[in-house]
Amino acid sequence: MIKQQVSLYFKNGSSDKEYHAQLIEDNGDHVVNFQYGRRGSSLKAGTKTKDAVSLEEATKIYNKLVKSKTSKGYSEGESGAVFQSPDLADRTTGVFPQLLNELRTEAELMEMIDDDNFVSQEKKDGECRLLKKDADTIGINKKGLAVLLPNKIESSMKREGTVHGEIIGDRLFIWDIRSLEGKCLETKPYLARLAILDGLEFGSNIEVVETAVGKEAKLAMLKKLKAENREGIVFKRKNHKYKEGRPSSGGDVFKYKFYKTATCRVMDHTKGKRSVGLEMIDGEAIRVGKVTIPANKAIPEIGSYIEVRYLYAYEGGSLYQPTYQGERSDQDETDIGLSQLVYKAED
Numbered sequence: 001m002i003k004q005q006v007s008l009y010f011k012n013g014s015s016d017k018e019y020h021a022q023l024i025e026d027n028g029d030h031v032v033n034f035q036y037g038r039r040g041s042s043l044k045a046g047t048k049t050k051d052a053v054s055l056e057e058a059t060k061i062y063n064k065l066v067k068s069k070t071s072k073g074y075s076e077g078e079s080g081a082v083f084q085s086p087d088l089a090d091r092t093t094g095v096f097p098q099l100l101n102e103l104r105t106e107a108e109l110m111e112m113i114d115d116d117n118f119v120s121q122e123k124k125d126g127e128c129r130l131l132k133k134d135a136d137t138i139g140i141n142k143k144g145l146a147v148l149l150p151n152k153i154e155s156s157m158k159r160e161g162t163v164h165g166e167i168i169g170d171r172l173f174i175w176d177i178r179s180l181e182g183k184c185l186e187t188k189p190y191l192a193r194l195a196i197l198d199g200l201e202f203g204s205n206i207e208v209v210e211t212a213v214g215k216e217a218k219l220a221m222l223k224k225l226k227a228e229n230r231e232g233i234v235f236k237r238k239n240h241k242y243k244e245g246r247p248s249s250g251g252d253v254f255k256y257k258f259y260k261t262a263t264c265r266v267m268d269h270t271k272g273k274r275s276v277g278l279e280m281i282d283g284e285a286i287r288v289g290k291v292t293i294p295a296n297k298a299i300p301e302i303g304s305y306i307e308v309r310y311l312y313a314y315e316g317g318s319l320y321q322p323t324y325q326g327e328r329s330d331q332d333e334t335d336i337g338l339s340q341l342v343y344k345a346e347d
Contacts, residue, residue, distance in 0.1 A: 001025045002025075003024065003025050004059075005020070005022040008066075010073050011039075017039060018043070019074055021034045030052060030054065032049050032065065034048065046301070092144065092145065095144055097129075099142065099245060100234065102254070113219055113222060116215065117238055120236075121211050122221070122233065122234070124209070125231040129141060129164075131165070132162045133154075133160050137154045150169075156206040159180065159181060159200065161180040162178040171206070174197065175208070175211075175236075178242055190236055191239070232256050236254075240252035240253070260311070260341075261307055262280070262307075264280055265279050266300050266304050270290060273292075275291060278290060280317055280340070281336050281337050282338035287317075297324065304327055312342060313344065315343055
């Protein structure tokens with residue numbers, strides 16, 4: 001007997017998906033099952049309970065599953081409209097972050113080091129996040145959707161305004177400010193916005209990132225970040241205005257990663273092992289290998305989006321020496337294109 005069930009939908013660009021879940025009672029035992037896939041196609045099925053559990057435990061599992069999907073933008077309406085949350089109301093904010101273009105070569109990296117029009121900062125290993133504080137305090141992810149923030153971060157924002165940074169756990173590392181006390185700051189030169197940030201007081205869970213100005217300082221930062229095995233370095237034009245989105249090429253803000261990463265989708269689970277199959281999109285879904293999930297991390301469910309670090313890729317998409325980084329709640333099918341990959345140079 002079905003005790004609870006839900007049908008959820010998600011539509012964004014070319015992504016059009018459905019997800020169904022049921023809490024089922026059978027002779028006093030309980031299981032949580034699910035089905036998912038592209039709308040109109042054959043759905044894959046699975047279970048969150050390999051063994052039957054109590055009603056209390058099954059309810060926890062079911063509620064957690066539904067919450068994980070709605071937090072990623074799924075809704076109960078077949079239109080795929082953004083989920084309506086009692087905490088965040090309409091999750092569509094109409095506000096989007098400025099995104100970085102990627103530098104691919106050492107030559108491009110050194111051009112930024114030499115160019116005095118650009119400053120540098122550390123590339124943090126987290127998720128893009130805007131924090132907007134007025135009557136309420138909300139986070140906004142890279143898709144422009146409102147997301148909950150840890151209480152410690154909310155309380156660390158002392159004044160009304162909107163700041164941009166990257167969230168790692170319960171800490172927010174910020175590098176830009178868009179507004180303060182109702183005044184828009186986006187048209188001010190970047191160094192002027194940084195000066196405003198440096199003059200503000202934040203609680204212990206918000207930190208303004210260090211900025212290096214000048215060739216010697218940028219070079220010193222580059223060497224330090226590499227020595228400490230950090231993710232990468234960011235370059236921003238000194239006088240640039242804040243612009244939402246990512247330009248198709250060029251622009252004012254760039255990132256250079258010291259190691260390669262790609263967003264993939266979990267294709268399947270390897271039976272009896274802590275590894276998952278990976279797929280990416282190039283017109284159609286393409287398998288790009290497997291990755292082992294560390295024992296201290298939960299195995300991500302099929303259909304979820306994860307970040308994978310790798311040494312290089314072979315033509316066709318297979319990843320060499322992939323390492324699991326974690327789940328990406330802010331990504332969808334539009335973010336897993338095969339064009340992300342950097343391929344092994346031919347001998």
